Amino acid sequence: MHSNLHSSDTTAERGEQLQMLFKQSMRRLAASVSVITCAADDQWHGLTATAVTSLCAEPASIVTCINASSSVLPALNASRHFYVNLLRSEHVAISNSFGGRLKGSERFTEGRWALGEEGVPYLEDAQANLFCQVEHTIAYGTHIVVIGRVKDVRFTEQVAPLIYQNGLYVGTTPLACSL
Numbered sequence: 224m225h226s227n228l229h230s231s232d233t234t235a236e237r238g239e240q241l242q243m244l245f246k247q248s249m250r251r252l253a254a255s256v257s258v259i260t261c262a263a264d265d266q267w268h269g270l271t272a273t274a275v276t277s278l279c280a281e282p283a284s285i286v287t288c289i290n291a292s293s294s295v296l297p298a299l300n301a302s303r304h305f306y307v308n309l310l311r312s313e314h315v316a317i318s319n320s321f322g323g324r325l326k327g328s329e330r331f332t333e334g335r336w337a338l339g340e341e342g343v344p345y346l347e348d349a350q351a352n353l354f355c356q357v358e359h360t361i362a363y364g365t366h367i368v369v370i371g372r373v374k375d376v377r378f379t380e381q382v383a384p385l386i387y388q389n390g391l392y393v394g395t396t397p398l399a400c401s402l
């Protein structure tokens with residue numbers, strides 16, 4: 224069965240209903256989980272994000288969307304450097320900690336963190352680390368769209384991403400018929 228808007232509703236009701244249906248639709252958008260980290264004034268900051276995508280390879284860049292109220296944004300704007308740590312399927316506890324279970328620098332008590340050149344922490348056993356510089360920020364709705372220029376990368380041979388879909392964490396298994 225498919226859900227969509229009821230034509231008899233008022234404009235306000237349609238607005239509310241659209242938001243609810245949109246959220247339900249987005250639960251079907253499986254997404255790889257990352258932790259975005261930055262540092263300023265000797266303080267480490269980080270949050271869990273699924274809104275991370277490759278933008279282009281020339282120049283190597285990514286885009287991420289961060290809620291405008293997020294505690295990481297002042298540090299990200301001040302230092303202009305941030306790292307994207309692509310989580311592995313075993314990193315559920317890290318995702319939960321950086322997703323709000325823990326606060327501030329307490330979040331870094333979960334996982335093995337090393338220090339990058341810009342003084343920003345990176346997750347040692349992430350699937351990949353993207354070392355980025357802030358290129359552009361665009362305010363849109365409740366979020367800030369951040370375009371990051373990738374300055375360096377690190378990755379492991381094994382590809383085993385942590386995926387978030389329908390409010391749950393899952394892993395990936397290749398389909399027998401792929402390609």
Ligand SMILES: Cc1cc2nc3c(=O)[nH]c(=O)nc-3n(C[C@H](O)[C@H](O)[C@H](O)COP(=O)(O)O)c2cc1C
Pocket residue numbers: 256269270271272273274275288289290292293294295318319321322323324327387
């Ligand atoms: C799986 C998952 C994905 C998330 N994706 C995003 C995201 O893409 N952008 C965002 O701003 N917050 C996202 N969040 C929410 C933030 O991680 C969460 O609100 C966090 O507590 C923000 O940090 P702060 O409280 O220090 O501001 C996600 C949370 C989870 C658990």
